[in-house]
Amino acid sequence: MSAQNQGQNASPLRLGIAGLGTVGTGTVKIIQKHAALLALRAGRPITVTAVCARDRRKNRDLDLSGYGWEEDARALALREDVDVFVELIGGDEGIAREAVTAALRAGKDVVTANKALLAIHGQELAELAEANGRVIRFEAAVAGGIPVIKAMTESLSGNEIRRVMGVMNGTCNYILTRMESAGLPYEEVFEEARQLGYLEADPTLDVGGIDASHKLAILSAIAFGTRPSFDAVEIEGIERVSIDDIRRAADMGYRIKLLGVAQMTGRGLEQRMSPCLVPADSPLGQLQGGTNMVVIEGDAVGQIVLRGAGAGEGPTASAVMSDVVEIARGVRMPSFGQPAATLARPQPARTAVPAAYYIRLQLTDKPGALAKVATVLGDAGISIDRMRQYGHSRTEGVAPVLIVTHKTTPEAIDHAIEALPRTGVIAGEPVELRIEEV
């Protein structure tokens, strides 16, 4: 048997692909372009039975003539000649959820790129898959082409995971790095990103940190053996990150990233998504543009860093296809790395573990002003690692002051930030940002 024919004798794995947007189109392209290679690697041909999408007439620059067409994703999911339902529609409710549920109930395996669906209904879907002896796989749901789901469920199975962190929304990282490189304010770069088509239809999904938090919730379920709990993620978007803070942070050797962090602490599961300072020379600090990065820390492996394109046709379709090939190979795996029934209900940590903080404030030109600020911090139990006062602005009569604290609690910082304006020596609101140790 020649190499090319190997695998052609086994029964094909037949896909029904719902959704022909960027990812669906990319997936069909890979299947068409690499049919022989996929059969060789999967041990059997991978074929498409039928597809469905909103608009049949849309020009997709794709030959769909060999495939059936379904108007309804649920009907596609139930077709007898479909083995795997590939859900690339998106959204945590509605048709995507209904069709995935129908597919699992009908005994189909499911591959999806739907982060919201998994972050919110992951427990229910994992249980449903197991009850029906099927799998639901979702490598493409987190960080595009970066194989982070596989790394966590499979490669690090011998580790107790200590912490998982990531820059997982390329649009936010594009905005933040572009603000720094071009010296432009948030609003202007946001508008640029919109015009470039980088933003979701509802941009708060990106800049509000929702999309990245869906991904974090999925990763933390795998990392800590807990039910996916998107509701428990503390979320703050990048809207309040100013060009001033980006510049000042750079002065102090940091970059600002929308960073997701999940860790199991003595006080419960901490899941947070927020703008954080990281050292400019760390792998996370050096991440430019739309690239994603996930950092995983395990007790045996130490720190693993995975970097790649977090979105886009090719990278996301590559992740979809890795799940499809695994199913074709007969690999069965519990969705979150252990049986769904064993996933614990997480106790959310009410507060983050201590960290160093960056504080920026505008000091008025009064004698003893800095002493008053220092007193407030001292009274809150916060000690100062580094402080820098810039010259007073002639027009506004205020001097920017930057403070990097030693490790302290979020409560102490909140207390200080609340107390600072009452000193009467600062103008406007002070800004605080967490400095994540990476």
Added chain:
Amino acid sequence: MSAQNQGQNASPLRLGIAGLGTVGTGTVKIIQKHAALLALRAGRPITVTAVCARDRRKNRDLDLSGYGWEEDARALALREDVDVFVELIGGDEGIAREAVTAALRAGKDVVTANKALLAIHGQELAELAEANGRVIRFEAAVAGGIPVIKAMTESLSGNEIRRVMGVMNGTCNYILTRMESAGLPYEEVFEEARQLGYLEADPTLDVGGIDASHKLAILSAIAFGTRPSFDAVEIEGIERVSIDDIRRAADMGYRIKLLGVAQMTGRGLEQRMSPCLVPADSPLGQLQGGTNMVVIEGDAVGQIVLRGAGAGEGPTASAVMSDVVEIARGVRMPSFGQPAATLARPQPARTAVPAAYYIRLQLTDKPGALAKVATVLGDAGISIDRMRQYGHSRTEGVAPVLIVTHKTTPEAIDHAIEALPRTGVIAGEPVELRIEEV
């Protein structure tokens, strides 16, 4: 059933572990420490039936009392109460090869960290495993805890791989970065590394690039669907890298790395391991100390970067355990990502694809000297991208000259390097190093 007991009802997967050095010890520690977690994730308990090592009396700070002891790895491999033979002895011949072969013939699955064995006998062992319906897995053989074998065989199965590159010998990267940071010559840092115990008993395995080339041969087999062909790797170690070149390269914005590169070209499979210049601000350029990095480029996924500890007890044992858990889960996979019989015999490329080169030479203080150098390069068809002449040394009367060429062929460079001394205007031998586009 409680989460802790889940998986305890299934039959255990019973290991025979041969070799209790760093990796073997680390593996036993994980099995003991994480017994419940492993059972949960694997769906069944993972137990150790027996172990073997050179010296039974050696103090390993490890409780081996629950395990049998075998004096001979082959006997361990053949035990009826062993399901998986874990080979952590090392070496491409002798007992490791014999015991692995015996285990596969006896119908055992094999997990190994043995890069030399796989790079040299990988084809034979993969065929043997398939003929016996077993698997041989070797995640720990390449880049320690970095899950690169899994990424390539599974996560990127929808991609045609374009190129795979890596810094995969931590000792060499330690030596090169230490030379730069401390400004010390090669010989001195080599001696430091030896005293720190960073070097293999035969240090040419490290500094001669052999160890890293074993890893590259394994990766390129998976990447390009070819038989592992260590013999075809063009290997150059780091012995000729001077502190001068490290400093001059830094002046031009580069760092020198022992870089493995494999790519399929029109002229055949190119596999080379050599000191290369990479941009100082690239992920590879920024890699410090003993950390490893693998960069994979696929047609769909684009560029993926994986970074982590390339050696050490915990990271390597983590990789061993990921293979063990996969076997416990019932995952069966062809060793190199496709059936062994379909791996092509690679046609080795006789020459590397064109690249920019760095040339350093010592110019004597004669009129027209630089023009003669430029003429030699021009005659060889090499055009100059950047050139920098430093001041003449008063004691030696020579001026260091650095040249960064535009893309050119290795043949043109060889020709120029050979012709340069004949100009009579340079002192000593010119140095050339490839600049890899990353």
